[in-house]
Amino acid sequence: MRTTRHTPESAIHRPESVLATNKVLRNTYALLSMTLVWAAAVAGVAMMLNLPHPGMLITLAGFFGLLFLTHKTADSAWGLLSVFAFTGFLGYTAGPIVNAYVSGLSNGTELVMLALGGTGAIFLGLSGYVLTTRKDFSFMGGFLMVGILTAFLAGIAAVVFSMPALSLAVSAMFVLLMSALILFETSRIVHGGETNYIRATVTLFVSIYNLFLSLLQLLGFAND
Known part of the structure; x- marks a missing residue:
């Protein structure tokens, strides 16, 4: 006589962890962690050597040039080298900016740490919200x-x-836009809209980079 095994209802409806089932998401977070550490190290070296900021033209050329290269090579082994070149360059551009706050303000170090903490809290909070609710934010693309x-x-x-007033308004806009971009990109990864973890890493890294610098500028203005 054959007996039938019944699966508990709780086991049927128990949702699996997104991180456990989404390989692209795991790879993205792993690479993102490495690039953040790498960029921070480059920024630290730039600060120790007191390197000057490369200027707007070189920054824009390096940003868009390396971004284009990373996207073109994202499907090959060269993509990993490109993403570290791109994030390292952004780390170098951030170093002199952070140095200006640390050396130019009596509480510059505190402002930098506050901006870092705020950036981390926003990223973790928004990412956690998407991973928990699995809401689709693809409608935000346009x-x-x-x-x-x-x-x-x-x-x-x-x-x-x-125009300092316009610069301040732009920083506030970027805080909102980068927060929305974190929601959008994380949602794309979860729902299969982004299947390349190198491209996903670049998008999230740029969001975190701009979010940090925008928060730092807002905090510096509030301090003044």
Whole structure:
């Protein structure tokens, strides 16, 4: 006589961890962790050597050039080398900026640590929300493209025409836009919209990088 084994109802409906089932997400977070440590190390060296900021033109050329290279090589082994070149360059550009706050303000170190803590809290909070709820934020794609382009052009105008008020507004815009980009990209990975972990890492890294610098500028303004 054959007996039938019944699976507990709780086991049937128990959701599996997104990290446990999504290989792209695991690889993205692993590579993102390594690139963040690498960029921080490069920034630290730039600060110790008191290296000057490369300037807006070199920064833009390096950013878009290495970003293009990373996306072109993302499907090959060269993609890993490209992503470390890209994130290392951004780490170098951040070093002189952080150095200016640390050396120029009496509480500069505290402001930098506060910006780092705020960036980490925002990233973990938003990522955790998407991973827990599995909500689809793909509808934000068009809004993000227009918003980031607008903020980018406004940021250039603020630098060229020396407009501190506009620069402050751009920083506030970038905090909101980068937070939304974290939601958007994490959602794409979870729902299969992004299947390349190198491209996903670059998007999340740029979000964290811009979020940190924007928070730092806002905190510096509040301190003044």
